């Protein structure tokens with residue numbers, strides 16, 4: 612049994628070896644997809660600890676970078692148990708971290724989980740200009756548009772992107788994700804849905820294409 616609290620603490624303490632040992636053991640125990648999602652949520656909570664220690668001045672940018680590496684490595688270990696991948700394409704999601712924001716760990720988790728659920732994901736990367744979302748949406752009619760961001764300023768960039776998409780006549784469903792998104796920011800941005808949980812995001816997209 613994976614000790615989720617211990618996993619959160621190990622991520623928060625940046626104990627890479629402990630995290631990898633716990634996750635490798637977990638993957639070998641043949642976990643369910645639900646259990647794998649719980650493991651991701653525990654890692655996400657660990658990143659919140661890292662963020663708090665950074666704010667207090669106990670961690671520095673180098674620690675954030677290392678935390679990013681630990682989490683990316685963790686997701687790679689968990690990927691095989693995140694889902695089997697449907698044979699039929701459920702739909703297309705164009706996905707990117709909005710302009711001004713370089714954080715992509717959460718985006719990549721949502722990407723992996725969406726692909727595991729059978730979606731085709733067009734990943735635009737980080738610091739994505741609104742115009743690139745527009746161009747890619749035009750190339751993929753009927754697609755869902757997913758925007759990620761963890762900086763406070765990402766909310767303004769999301770709003771700008773939604774406005775640019777709407778001005779270009781794109782009427783696909785829009786979902787925003789990342790730690791700072793809330794019901795209020797979703798309304799401010801003009802998106803259709805929001806979430807701070809990748810698994811929930813996948814469910815929302817599945818409902819849209821059902």
Ligand code: B12
Nearest residue numbers: 662679713714715717757759762763788789790807809812
């Ligand atoms: C790792 C990290 C970094 C790494 C990022 C590495 C990478 N490849 O992403 C690096 C070192 C590059 C970095 C840089 C910076 N960072 Co930083 N970083 C973090 C940290 C510790 C973790 C972020 C993270 O990965 N969380 C874990 C993921 C899994 O969570 P998530 O993104 O919310 O994603 C989940 C869901 O939201 C959802 N999701 C995410 N996206 C999407 C999209 C869709 C469509 C859907 C459906 C779902 C979904 O799925 C995920 C899984 O459930 C946070 C602390 C925190 N509390 O968030 C600070 C934090 C975000 N960083 C911060 C800062 C200040 C910076 C820097 C300015 C530091 C500096 N002085 O240079 C730079 C900014 C660079 C820039 N322009 O973007 C601040 C932001 C403050 C603010 N209010 O804006 C934070 C909050 C730290 C803090 N407490 O001060 N950072």
